[in-house]
Amino acid sequence: MTTDAFRALYEQLRDGTPRSPDDRRGALGHLTPERVVAAAAEVRSGRTVSLAAEIDTRPAPDNPEPAEHRMTGPAAADIGADGLHFARDRFAMNVHGDADSHLDALCHVLFDGELYNGVPADSVTSEGAGSLSLDVVRDGIVGRGVLLDIPRLRGLPWLEPDDHVTAADLAAAEAAQGVRTGPGDLLLVRVGHRRRRRELGAWNAARTRAGLHPTAMQFLAERQVAVLGSDGNNDTAPSTVAEIAFPVHVLAIHAMGLHLMDYLEFAELALACECEGRWSFLCAVAPLRLPGATGSPVNPIAVL
Template identity: 70%
Template sequence: MAGRAQTPRLDAAAFRALYGRVGRPATGGRGDRGALETITPDRVVAAAREVRSGRQVSLAAPVETHPGPDNPEPAGHRMTGAVAGTIDPSGLQFARDHFDMNIHGDADSHLDALCHVIYDGTLHGGADASSVTPQGAEALSVALVRDGIVGRGVLLDVPRLRGVPWLEPGEQVSADELARAEAAQGVRVGRGDLLFVRVGHRRRRTELGAWESATARAGLHPGAMEFLAERGVAVLGSDGNNDAAPSAVEGVDFPVHVLAVHAMGVHLLDYLQFEELVPVCEQEGRWSFLCTVAPLRLPRATGSPVNPIAVF
């Protein structure tokens, strides 16, 4: 089994210094697409060359409609049209239903828009946080990705590296560990890539049951963001929250969210699931693929439910 990465705590000064090292220059622009600017047309064309077998795999978990310790506000689902007992044996009827959900919960797969993280009174790039109004976000909303995100996806499987089924709540992944996972899997993360980091959250939840993951979960150590900054990663996704809990930073509960979204302009994908993706990667003999992410066109929203698709 590989040794576990060291996860030192950071004081406020050390975190500020890290923020400065990984942050993009401030623009304050409402149309700033952040790190998505690294996904140029030529990179999309190159990513399309990842398609060889035509196999497709969802990276999303099923939307949950029942409460649990990590999901006190589950998505609501009710039928509004014809159902058993009301169906006319002749003529036309429609089955219909209604959904509502908390986009940023701790169970359902979702995308965080660049307006999601307010830090020191600003949004990414120095945009004024007052642009987030009671009617919605007027700047840096999910509308920035209305045309979708298409690029090369790369999965780094940290439990596989460590020789365990999953990381335990509270464990954190370092930059060095991401580099070692690359080497072990024979892949390299590059500029404009969609990086997916598996910590095994979904498998643990399936096998042991849900727990209060708001206070205890595996994730990236803030220092791991230097790896993403160095490689020019466009999007970061995980089968957990990306952030570990408890936090490694004094006074900042979600340091990876602050660094990724606010400092770097990296859209986050939280609570994905990779248990169907891993065996396909193993069968295909590679850990990179074409990936498409298509958020809903929600007006002025801070995020969206999402179903990323890997194509091999």
């Protein structure tokens, strides 16, 4: 995709997204209280499924700076001793890596000197983001989730790195699965990244991975999707646009105001959907309460 074509698509999506000058919630505006109430009707069996991968503390080709988890208690003298003692631990993470499940806030993408909706980029400082931070979703995100399984559509275990999901793929997956994405939905797109990693081992996902083609974002705009998530990064690598490393991130977050979730885990969810014969469900996302943050580790829960 040429840079000029990308710029034209960016402007189309930005200008076609209704918003007020002071809007800071972005596409979450599609997720109205009425749609949250309607999403509760998706619960039928009461089965709950985690959509997060286990946090890995071991270095890997796609995880050179893994999360750190260490025990800070109990002390050796406390083990087996009488009285009250506590087990304690400490955790640290590089949130926007290529391995752990996380949510991107709307302040995550700086493009042409601005954040989403014209907010100046210098509102992000070493002290944190002064606007569009994780605080926007401090009350969580709850709505109707829809899983579109692209490897299932193509009869494959996974998409190979550098393959693309198109708008036509998304529409075909809807038809094959008997589901339709609608306004306010949390759209989850499976590319099989996690299964490939499990079966073939980790690789440098920063250099090569499957994801959405930038033009697929037109599908999301037309359907008025509220949140986009994937079991990969959402963006392909190498990028389809020579001068833009993460075109889907730019279009989704910066042009459309879509919160993104990267590197989720859909294996159990896909099995549950197959078993129940439906691909929509109640989905609840609860990020950390960390003011000024650009993202958060996240463990979304699907309730079928």
